[in-house]
Amino acid sequence: xxxxxxxxxxxxxxxxxxxxxxxxxxxxxxxxxxxxxxxxxxxxxxxxxxxxxxxxxxxxxxxxxxxxxxxxxxxxxxxxxxxxxxxxxxxxxxxxxxxxxxxxxxxxxxxxxxxxxxxxxxxxxxxxxxxxxxxxxxxxxxxxxxxxxxxxxxxxxxxxxxxxxxxxxxxxxxxxxxxxxxxxxxxxxxxxxxxxxxxxxxxxxxxxxxxxxxxxxxxxxxxxxxxxxxxxxxxxxxxxxxxxxxxxxxxxxxxxxxxxxxxxxxxxxxxxxxxxxxxxxxxxxxxxxxxxxxxxxxxxxxxxxxxxxxxxxxxxxxxxxxxxxxxxxxxxxxxxxxxxxxxxxxxxxxxxxxxxxxxxxxxxxxxxxxxxxxxxxxxxxxxxxxx
Amino acid sequence: xxxxxxxxxxxxxxxxxxxxxxxxxxxxxxxxxxxxxxxxxxxxxxxxxxxxxxxxxxxxxxxxxxxxxxxxxxxxxxxxxxxxxxxxxxxxxxxxxxxxxxxxxxxxxxxxxxxxxxxxxxxxxxxxxxxxxxxxxxxxxxxxxxxxxxxxxxxxxxxxxxxxxxxxxxxxxxxxxxxxxxxxxxxxxxxxxxxxxxxxxxxxxxxxxxxxxxxxxxxxxxxxxxxxxxxxxxxxxxxxxxxxxxxxxxxxxxxxxxxxxxxxxxxxxxxxxxxxxxxxxxxxxxxxx
Numbered sequence: 001x002x003x004x005x006x007x008x009x010x011x012x013x014x015x016x017x018x019x020x021x022x023x024x025x026x027x028x029x030x031x032x033x034x035x036x037x038x039x040x041x042x043x044x045x046x047x048x049x050x051x052x053x054x055x056x057x058x059x060x061x062x063x064x065x066x067x068x069x070x071x072x073x074x075x076x077x078x079x080x081x082x083x084x085x086x087x088x089x090x091x092x093x094x095x096x097x098x099x100x101x102x103x104x105x106x107x108x109x110x111x112x113x114x115x116x117x118x119x120x121x122x123x124x125x126x127x128x129x130x131x132x133x134x135x136x137x138x139x140x141x142x143x144x145x146x147x148x149x150x151x152x153x154x155x156x157x158x159x160x161x162x163x164x165x166x167x168x169x170x171x172x173x174x175x176x177x178x179x180x181x182x183x184x185x186x187x188x189x190x191x192x193x194x195x196x197x198x199x200x201x202x203x204x205x206x207x208x209x210x211x212x213x214x215x216x217x218x219x220x221x222x223x224x225x226x227x228x229x230x231x232x233x234x235x236x237x238x239x240x241x242x243x244x245x246x247x248x249x250x251x252x253x254x255x256x257x258x259x260x261x262x263x264x265x266x267x268x269x270x271x272x273x274x275x276x277x278x279x280x281x282x283x284x285x286x287x288x289x290x291x292x293x294x295x296x297x298x299x300x301x302x303x304x305x306x307x308x309x310x311x312x313x314x315x316x317x318x319x320x321x322x323x324x325x326x327x328x329x330x331x332x333x334x335x336x337x338x339x340x341x342x343x344x345x346x347x348x349x350x351x352x353x354x355x356x357x358x359x360x361x362x363x364x365x366x367x368x369x370x371x372x373x374x375x376x377x378x379x380x381x382x383x384x385x386x387x
Numbered sequence: 388x389x390x391x392x393x394x395x396x397x398x399x400x401x402x403x404x405x406x407x408x409x410x411x412x413x414x415x416x417x418x419x420x421x422x423x424x425x426x427x428x429x430x431x432x433x434x435x436x437x438x439x440x441x442x443x444x445x446x447x448x449x450x451x452x453x454x455x456x457x458x459x460x461x462x463x464x465x466x467x468x469x470x471x472x473x474x475x476x477x478x479x480x481x482x483x484x485x486x487x488x489x490x491x492x493x494x495x496x497x498x499x500x501x502x503x504x505x506x507x508x509x510x511x512x513x514x515x516x517x518x519x520x521x522x523x524x525x526x527x528x529x530x531x532x533x534x535x536x537x538x539x540x541x542x543x544x545x546x547x548x549x550x551x552x553x554x555x556x557x558x559x560x561x562x563x564x565x566x567x568x569x570x571x572x573x574x575x576x577x578x579x580x581x582x583x584x585x586x587x588x589x590x591x592x593x594x595x596x597x598x599x600x601x602x603x604x605x606x607x608x609x610x611x612x613x614x615x616x617x618x619x620x621x622x623x624x625x626x627x628x629x630x631x632x633x634x635x636x637x638x639x640x641x642x643x644x645x646x647x648x649x650x651x652x653x654x655x656x657x658x659x660x661x662x663x664x665x666x667x668x669x670x671x672x673x674x675x676x
Contacts, residue, residue, distance in 0.1 A: 033612065050609075098406050103450065255669075284646060287647075288640065296451055316636065321637070327676070335649065
C-alpha cells in the first residue's frame with residue numbers, strides 16, 4: 001500500500017506488473033469490472049477479474065466493411081482500436097422490460113421491473129466513447145423527460161479511460177474533437193506506454209473516487225519523463241488518424257443538400273440493414289413492444305433498440321414516411337451530423353468509425369459527407385423562398 | 388405539459404417512469420361514422436383531472452395490445468372527462484373499437500404543443516379541417532365558443548370524403564345554427580341525398596370571409612390537404628406566420644426519447660404536433676423527411 005496521497009489531475013505511473021492491482025482494487029471496492037476481452041474473433045466488453053483476460057498482444061485491423069484481429073509485435077494490453085460493441089450495451093441495453101401487468105378484473109395490477117445494476121467499473125473506455133456516453137447522458141438524463149433506467153445505471157458507473165495510441169483506419173475522432181486523449185468524464189484515464197525497456201501506464205486522476213482507487217494500488221508519482229512519454233503517445237495518435245471529416249458548416253451543408261444526387265448514389269449501395277445504428281454508440285432510437293400471454297391475463301411492455309433504417313420506424317397509417325433507402329440513409333446521416341446539433345447542441349457523431357467498419361457494404365460516412373460537400377450547394381437552397 | 392415531468396421529479400426517479408400509463412375507465416362510447424368512434428374516459432382513482440390544452444394528445448394503451456398517440460378531442464373546460472376520437476385502422480384502434488363501457492384504457496399524457504388559442508385572441512380565426520383532422524381542432528372550437536367575446540369572426544371550414552364520413556355531424560349542424568360561428572362543410576364525393584357543397588376543402592377557402600391582416604388559421608387534416616390549404620390561404624394573402632398546422636408521425640413514447648417522430652430537427656411529439664407554418668415550412672415541403 002502506498003502512503004502518497006493523490007488528488008484530481010495528478011498523474012501517477014502504474015507498472016505493468018502492478019496493473020492487476022487496479023482490477024483488484026476495483027473489485028475490492030465493490031465494482032463489477034467490465035472491460036475488453038477476446039470473443040468470437042473480436043474485442044468485446046465483458047466481465048473481467050484478471051488482466052489475463054485482456055486482449056494482450058492483439059490488435060484489430062479496420063477498413064470499410066472490414067475487421068480482423070491480428071497479433072501485435074508487443075504485449076500491449078490495450079493495443080486494439082475498438083470492437084463492435086459499445087458501452088451502450090450496459091447503460092442503455094438493447095432490450096429491457098419496462099413493466100409487467102396482470103389483469104385483475106377490468107383493471108390491471110402493474111409491477112415495475114428492477115432494471116438496476118450493481119456498481120460497475122468500465123475498464124478501457126476510449127475517449128470517443130466517453131463523449132458518446134456524455135451525448136447519451138444529455139438526451140436520456142438532462143432533457144425535459146428522463147429515462148430512469150439509464151439514469152440509475154449511469155450513476156453507478158466508474159470510468160477507467162484508456163487513451164488511444166494507434167487509431168484505426170476508420171477513426172476520425174480528431175475531426176469530431178472527441179479524442180484521441182480523454183480530457184474529462186473519467187475517474188481514471190490511462191495511457192499505455194511501451195518502449196524497448198518499459199511497459200507502464202500513466203494514470204491521470206479524474207475524480208475523488210479515482211483517487212481513492214489509485215490509493216489502493218502500487219504506483220509512483222509520474223516524473224516529467226513519464227508525462228512526456230504519455231503526451232507523445234497521444235500526439236502520435238492524433239497524427240495517425242485514419243480518416244477526416246470536415247465539420248465546417250456541416251449543419252447548413254446537409255440541410256441545404258437534402259436533394260443532392262449523392263443520396264441516390266449511396267442508396268444504391270446501402271442495404272438498409274441497420275448495422276450502423278446498432279454499433280453506433282450514440283444512436284438512441286427504441287421501439288416499444290406491448291405483448292400479452294395467450295390467455296390475455298398478463299402483459300408486458302418491452303423496450304428494444306430500433307433503427308431509422310427500418311420501414312417500421314416511420315410507419316403511420318397508410319404507409320411509411322421514409323419509404324426509399326435514400327430517405328432513410330439521409331435521415332440517419334443528417335440526424336447524426338446536422339439535426340442533432342439543433343436538438344442537443346452538439347454533433348451526434350464521435351468519430352469512432354464503427355459505422356464504417358461494420359457496414360457490410362463498406363459505406364463510409366466521411367466519404368459521403370465529402371461527396372456532398374464537393375458537389376453540393378453551399379448556400380441554403382431555400383434562402384430565396386425564406387425571404 | 389410539464390405535469391409528467393413534475394410528477395417524475397416529485398416522486399424521484401426510481402418511483403416513477405414516464406412510460407407507465409395510468410388507468411382510465413371508458414364511461415361512454417359513441418360511434419361517429421362507419422369507421423370512427425369516440426371514447427369518453429374517466430380516471431379510475433377518481434381524482435383524475437387531466438388538464439390539457441387544445442391540440443395536445445395522449446398515448447392510449449390497450450392491455451397487451453399496444454399503445455398509440457391520439458389527439459384529445461374533448462372540451463378543455465372539462466378536464467375530468469377525457470375525450471378521444473379515432474378511426475379504426477390499425478391493430479390498436481381496431482381492438483379499441485371492440486372495447487365496452489367499463490373497460491380500461493391506459494393513459495399517458497397530455498403531450499405536445501397546443502393550438503395558439505391565446506395568440507388568436509382579438510383576431511379572426513379560420514379553422515380548416517379535413518376528415519378526422521376535425522378531432523384535434525374540436526377543443527379549439529369549444530374553447531373559443533366558451534370565450535366567445537375574446538375572438539373576432541370565427542369560421543370553420545370542414546371537408547370530408549363523403550357525407551357518410553362527416554365527423555360530429557350533429558354538432559356541426561348545431562354549430563351551423565349559431566350566429567357567432569360560421570360553418571361551411573364540403574364533401575369530395577356526393578352520395579345519396581347530399582344537398583351541400585361538393586369539392587375539396589380548399590374550394591371553401593376562396594369563399595370564406597377573411598381579413599388576412601387580422602386573421603389566424605389553424606389547419607389539420609391529411610398532409611396533402613394541409614399543403615393545398617396553405618397554398619390557398621397564402622393566395623388569399625394570409626402570411627405564413629399566421630398559419631398553424633398539426634403534423635403526424637410515428638410515436639412510441641410521446642416524450643422525445645424514442646426517436647420515431649423526428650421530422651428534420653423537430654420531435655413532433657414535443658416540438659409539435661402543432662407548429663407555426665413558417666417555422667417548419669422547409670420540412671413540410673420536403674418529401675420523405
